[in-house]
Amino acid sequence: MSVSPPRPRSLPLTALRAFEAAARLGSFAAAAQELGVTPGAVSAHIKTLEDALGAPLFHRRAKAVELTAPGARALPEFTAAFDQLARAVQTLRDEAAPAVVHIATLPSVAQFWLSPRLPALRQAMPEVAISVTALETPPNLKRTPYDLCLFFDPSQGQPVERDVIFPVCAPNLAAQLSRPEDLRNVPCLTDTTWDRDWMHWLAAVDLSEKVTPRGPVYSLYALAVEETLNGAGVLIGHAALLAPLLQSGRLVAPFATKVTLPDALRLWRLPGRGSAAAVNQVAEWLKSSAGEEILQS
CATH class of the missing domain: 3.40.190.10 (Periplasmic binding protein-like II)
Structure with a gap:
C-alpha cells in the first residue's frame, strides 16, 4: 500500500515578491506601484507570509513600515534571488522572443522624441517589434518586464541628448x-x-x-x-x-x-543582454538617431 502524505505548502512566490519589494523600498505603497497592484494586495500578501511563518516581518508605523529582525536578515538573499531570476527571465525572453523590445518612457518623450523616430526604426529593423509604455517615473528594470528606459535622469544610463x-x-x-x-x-x-x-x-x-x-x-x-x-x-x-x-x-x-x-535624456537597459539581442540593436539605433545632439558618456 503506497503512502502519499500531504506535503508542506511552499510559500507563495507572489507573496515573497511582495515582501522583497516592500522591504527593499520601505513602503507597501511603493511596492504596490512597482508591482502594478494595490497597497491592499501587498498588505494581504505580507499577512499571508506572516501567518504561514508565525512571525511578523514588518513593524507597521503611521507613515511607513520597518522590517523586523528576521525580515531584515532575509532581505539580502531575497533581493539577490529576484535579481538572478530577472536575469534568467531576460535570457529566456531573448531566446524565445528575440525581436521584441519593450520601451518605457515619459509621455512627452514618447510623443515628441520617440514616436517620430519609430517609422525609421521599423524601416531599419523590420524584424523587430517595438512596444512603448508611457510612465511618469522610471521603472525598476530588475522587477518589471521592460527592456529599455528613456527618461530625463541625472544618474542612470547613457546620455542621449542634453x-x-x-x-x-x-x-x-x-x-x-x-x-x-x-x-x-x-x-x-x-x-x-x-x-x-x-x-x-x-x-x-x-x-x-x-x-x-x-x-x-x-x-x-x-x-x-x-x-x-x-x-x-x-x-x-x-x-x-x-x-x-x-x-x-x-x-x-x-x-x-x-x-x-x-537631467539629460538618458537611455538604459540591464547589463548582460546578449550582443545580438534586439534590445541592444534598438538602443544603439536610438542613440545614433539623436545626431549631433548625442552626448558622450
Missing part, C-alpha cells in the same frame, strides 16, 4: 516680446512634470525676483505644447522634444538665453 530649455511661443505672440521683462504681460504656461522650468530660466536671466509666471497649468506637457501652438501663451520648451516644431517655424524662441539642465 536637456536645453528656453521659452517658446507661436510666431504671432512672439511679436509682442522684445525682452524677457515682457513676460509680465502674457500668460506663461506650465506643466506639472516640469513645474520648476520657469524658475530655472528666469534665474538665468536674473529675473527671479522681477517676473512671476502666471498662466494655466497642464497635467501633460503635450497639452501645454498644443495650447502654445494655439497662441495661448509662452511655454518653457525642451529642445530635445520640440526641435521639429522649432525647425518648421510653428514655434519660435523669442529670447536668446538657453539653459542646460543636469
Whole structure:
C-alpha cells in the first residue's frame, strides 16, 4: 500500500515578491506601484507570509513600515534571488522572443522624441517589434518586464541628448516680446512634470525676483505644447522634444538665453543582454538617431 502524505505548502512566490519589494523600498505603497497592484494586495500578501511563518516581518508605523529582525536578515538573499531570476527571465525572453523590445518612457518623450523616430526604426529593423509604455517615473528594470528606459535622469544610463530649455511661443505672440521683462504681460504656461522650468530660466536671466509666471497649468506637457501652438501663451520648451516644431517655424524662441539642465535624456537597459539581442540593436539605433545632439558618456 503506497503512502502519499500531504506535503508542506511552499510559500507563495507572489507573496515573497511582495515582501522583497516592500522591504527593499520601505513602503507597501511603493511596492504596490512597482508591482502594478494595490497597497491592499501587498498588505494581504505580507499577512499571508506572516501567518504561514508565525512571525511578523514588518513593524507597521503611521507613515511607513520597518522590517523586523528576521525580515531584515532575509532581505539580502531575497533581493539577490529576484535579481538572478530577472536575469534568467531576460535570457529566456531573448531566446524565445528575440525581436521584441519593450520601451518605457515619459509621455512627452514618447510623443515628441520617440514616436517620430519609430517609422525609421521599423524601416531599419523590420524584424523587430517595438512596444512603448508611457510612465511618469522610471521603472525598476530588475522587477518589471521592460527592456529599455528613456527618461530625463541625472544618474542612470547613457546620455542621449542634453536637456536645453528656453521659452517658446507661436510666431504671432512672439511679436509682442522684445525682452524677457515682457513676460509680465502674457500668460506663461506650465506643466506639472516640469513645474520648476520657469524658475530655472528666469534665474538665468536674473529675473527671479522681477517676473512671476502666471498662466494655466497642464497635467501633460503635450497639452501645454498644443495650447502654445494655439497662441495661448509662452511655454518653457525642451529642445530635445520640440526641435521639429522649432525647425518648421510653428514655434519660435523669442529670447536668446538657453539653459542646460543636469537631467539629460538618458537611455538604459540591464547589463548582460546578449550582443545580438534586439534590445541592444534598438538602443544603439536610438542613440545614433539623436545626431549631433548625442552626448558622450
